[in-house]
Amino acid sequence: AQTVTQSQPEMSVQEAETVTLSCTYDTSESDYYLFWYKQPPSRQMILVIRQEAYKQQNATENRFSVNFQKAAKSFSLKISDSQLGDAAMYFCAYRSRAMGANSKLTFGKGITLSVRP
Amino acid sequence: KAGVTQTPRYLIKTRGQQVTLSCSPISGHRSVSWYQQTPGQGLQFLFEYFSETQRNKGNFPGRFSGRQFSNSRSEMNVSTLELGDSALYLCASSLVSGSSTDTQYFGPGTRLTVL
Numbered sequence: 001a002q003t004v005t006q007s008q009p010e011m012s013v014q015e016a017e018t019v020t021l022s023c024t025y026d027t028s029e030s031d032y033y034l035f036w037y038k039q040p041p042s043r044q045m046i047l048v049i050r051q052e053a054y055k056q057q058n059a060t061e062n063r064f065s066v067n068f069q070k071a072a073k074s075f076s077l078k079i080s081d082s083q084l085g086d087a088a089m090y091f092c093a094y095r096s097r098a099m100g101a102n103s104k105l106t107f108g109k110g111i112t113l114s115v116r117p
Numbered sequence: 118k119a120g121v122t123q124t125p126r127y128l129i130k131t132r133g134q135q136v137t138l139s140c141s142p143i144s145g146h147r148s149v150s151w152y153q154q155t156p157g158q159g160l161q162f163l164f165e166y167f168s169e170t171q172r173n174k175g176n177f178p179g180r181f182s183g184r185q186f187s188n189s190r191s192e193m194n195v196s197t198l199e200l201g202d203s204a205l206y207l208c209a210s211s212l213v214s215g216s217s218t219d220t221q222y223f224g225p226g227t228r229l230t231v232l
Contacts, residue, residue, distance in 0.1 A: 037223075042225070043205065043225060043226050044223060044224075044225050044226075045207060045209075045223035046223070047220055047221070047222075050220075091160065102148075102165050102167070102172040102173045103148050103150050103165050103167075103172075103173075103209075103211055103219070103221060104150065104162050104165060104173050104175075105150070105152075105160075105162065105209075105221070106162070107152075107159060107160035107161075108159070109159045110159060110160075
């Protein structure tokens, strides 16, 4: 079974600065997807960024980028130029890409990010 | 295009009752997954339905069940409610199941409180 660990329950960042959220995972599979989801106080879960394990290049979406270290099973999210609207709970998630895989996501416990004006 | 909708948004029940939650996926999406979110356990996968068939089931007791209709709308049912069932129940839809390029879109959730 796969597990996802987010060891930092809370983080804080100054507006306009950069913050990195950590995530590690454990799996015996070689092919999978990793995701970061954002859940603001409104509770609507939003996909921030995704990474395919077979791709060596780190994914980037505007101010959001990841540092994917497959051998270390590490998947951190970097938020640049932090904005007040980035304040939310962030979840790291894993999805298998094995034959017959379905859409099941395995989530970490999440990290609450606050942004100081 | 309308997003994933869940009804009701809030629900209060008492122990021993049963409850049915509904999820309408984005138009054209055929896969619906359900998750339970609690402060203690975080987000846990309940089950996934694709084309009216259950594709995968999480580690939950048989009191939790679901189904999917021909229009892809899905319902989940919890019988004999327990206090520990109080949670936010999220559903997510995607075009197909397990696709490499598919993105799951989440609904706003149903907040269930069991008294």
